Amino acid sequence: MGELVLxxxxxxxxxxxxxxxxxxxxxxxxxxxVIWNAIVGLPMPEGISVPIILSVRLPRVLCVALxxxxxxxxxxxxxxxxxxxxxxxxxxGVSSGASLGAVIAIAFGITIPGVPFAGTMVLAIAFAFLxxxxxxxxxxxxxxxxxxxxxxxxxxxxxxxxxxxxxxxxTFASDHVKQITFxxxxxxxxxxxxxxxxxxxxxxxxxxxxxxxxRELNAFAISEDNARNVGVPVKRIxxxxxxxxxxxxxxxxxxxxxxxxxxxxxxxxxxxIVGPNHRRLLPASLFGGAIFLMxxxxxxxxxxxxxxxxxxxxxxxxxAFLFIAIxxxxxxxxx
Amino acid sequence: MSLLDVQHLSVRYxxxxxxxxxxxxxxxxxxxxIVGPNGAGKSTILNAISQGTPYTGEVLVQGRDIKxxxxxxxxxxxxxxxxxxxxxxxxxxGAVVRLGRxxxxxxxxxxxxxxxxPMVARALELTGLTRFADQNVLTLSGGELQRTFLAQLFAQNxxxxxxxxxxxxxxxxxxxxxxxxxxxxxxTPGRAVVSVVxxxxxxxxxxxxxxxxxxxxxxxxGEIGAVFAPEYINSAYAMDVPAWMRRMLAxxxxxxxx
Numbered sequence: 001m002g003e004l005v006l007x008x009x010x011x012x013x014x015x016x017x018x019x020x021x022x023x024x025x026x027x028x029x030x031x032x033x034v035i036w037n038a039i040v041g042l043p044m045p046e047g048i049s050v051p052i053i054l055s056v057r058l059p060r061v062l063c064v065a066l067x068x069x070x071x072x073x074x075x076x077x078x079x080x081x082x083x084x085x086x087x088x089x090x091x092x093g094v095s096s097g098a099s100l101g102a103v104i105a106i107a108f109g110i111t112i113p114g115v116p117f118a119g120t121m122v123l124a125i126a127f128a129f130l131x132x133x134x135x136x137x138x139x140x141x142x143x144x145x146x147x148x149x150x151x152x153x154x155x156x157x158x159x160x161x162x163x164x165x166x167x168x169x170x171t172f173a174s175d176h177v178k179q180i181t182f183x184x185x186x187x188x189x190x191x192x193x194x195x196x197x198x199x200x201x202x203x204x205x206x207x208x209x210x211x212x213x214x215r216e217l218n219a220f221a222i223s224e225d226n227a228r229n230v231g232v233p234v235k236r237i238x239x240x241x242x243x244x245x246x247x248x249x250x251x252x253x254x255x256x257x258x259x260x261x262x263x264x265x266x267x268x269x270x271x272x273i274v275g276p277n278h279r280r281l282l283p284a285s286l287f288g289g290a291i292f293l294m295x296x297x298x299x300x301x302x303x304x305x306x307x308x309x310x311x312x313x314x315x316x317x318x319x320a321f322l323f324i325a326i327x328x329x330x331x332x333x334x335x
Numbered sequence: 336m337s338l339l340d341v342q343h344l345s346v347r348y349x350x351x352x353x354x355x356x357x358x359x360x361x362x363x364x365x366x367x368x369i370v371g372p373n374g375a376g377k378s379t380i381l382n383a384i385s386q387g388t389p390y391t392g393e394v395l396v397q398g399r400d401i402k403x404x405x406x407x408x409x410x411x412x413x414x415x416x417x418x419x420x421x422x423x424x425x426x427x428x429g430a431v432v433r434l435g436r437x438x439x440x441x442x443x444x445x446x447x448x449x450x451x452x453p454m455v456a457r458a459l460e461l462t463g464l465t466r467f468a469d470q471n472v473l474t475l476s477g478g479e480l481q482r483t484f485l486a487q488l489f490a491q492n493x494x495x496x497x498x499x500x501x502x503x504x505x506x507x508x509x510x511x512x513x514x515x516x517x518x519x520x521x522x523t524p525g526r527a528v529v530s531v532v533x534x535x536x537x538x539x540x541x542x543x544x545x546x547x548x549x550x551x552x553x554x555x556x557g558e559i560g561a562v563f564a565p566e567y568i569n570s571a572y573a574m575d576v577p578a579w580m581r582r583m584l585a586x587x588x589x590x591x592x593x
Contacts, residue, residue, distance in 0.1 A: 083423045219434055221424050225417060230491060231410025231438030276424035
């Protein structure tokens, strides 16, 4: 319990830091006053800081934190479910699948009447789930034991396949090129409070489902056979978890595009601190993911100020190195 | 009452028949040894019983069709120990053993029922792992890891144990340890064991009953001594098994007489 308090304090501190720092730096005290007054409904102090904080920085930082938390807990869940430390939305090709769904919705103008950006989101979630099903059933067909390397390899091949379809759509839907590029790069520039709310609701719902199955994930992380032996209804729980993961990845992609490796990097680091037990790992990953992505977003915003990097550039840069490190270590361990 | 009934069990992969119409039943106190040459379908039978592979025929647990039971109910009746375990994450020994109690308290917050901790402690003690409880499983030897999963089974406390070559990768010391532990376990009323064993001497000295398989079919079944009669065993293995065993033993006897 103590570590959760520590993690949430660290998350709040990071959040405050990320709201203050930017192309215009704001004093901490003023920032906190503005946010506090907005929450309790007191009159705002004078100055330009109010719109910067409330309309730009706060929604963005909230979206970044929630996206990080959602991607991270989905990564942790997949790594447990598949007993595979390299599993993640980006390495499995689920994120690519989700962005294909989003792009199809944009290019063909698929919308759900009355609900803004629901079309992209629904298609992103559906494609994320379909991608997971395709990748996992292919992996099982090719290699019944579903070894780490097979799944990753199929994920990579699938991502390449999806990229080619994306390129095809871009060629034909040139009107939407700019919007489409956004999905493939990953950016939370211009995130709104509405986005944050959608992220929060899906995190509460689907993150809650994942947290509920912490014990089952422990059993899966030992092995699927062991899970069945101790009495876990493996098929049902696997399906529920895959749906929850697809929904989270789909929502994240529809809000911020594909942000790679977050679900790989944070659970790995968190596991080094709290150990592999999902009862501690999953909640800690939520906070760890939020902190990691907020810091990555901060770097993306200020590194080449005033030019802003896509956030995916930062996470993939860190993630690629870590991926190699984990891969190297797991190979060495087997020798 | 019979704890486990297997009736007309067949397993086919496409046109290939792995197990063909095998039936047996298991009463309390019995230790059934499934023996036979490689590829005879021994492990496949265990896989089918534990619902790990599709089959035709019926598997009854205490008279009830296993396909109608919930996963937890199956786990409370049948426990499975496989031959080896590739661990991916560094769980503690205690955490692995505690998962054996899953079938009794599946909720997130009902994590520790009253009986859970004493059962886990007892299982660790029986397998000599008490001092390893907080150790990382990635640092264990093969024998210690196999004992960890045996302790998980003891915590799970099913009425029937299914063992798939439980000591295949273990040296003699651990082989004896694991078999003695199971022999002790099955003495409690209401329990029985089915195991696939390669080592015919081990099978013969620990088993009460035998099932000899040859190309997926029952070649002999019944009391262990009868199943090991030369006429059955020699034809299944296509060699003079007793002669080979005597030759192995003779080396040790020469050693003694020197």
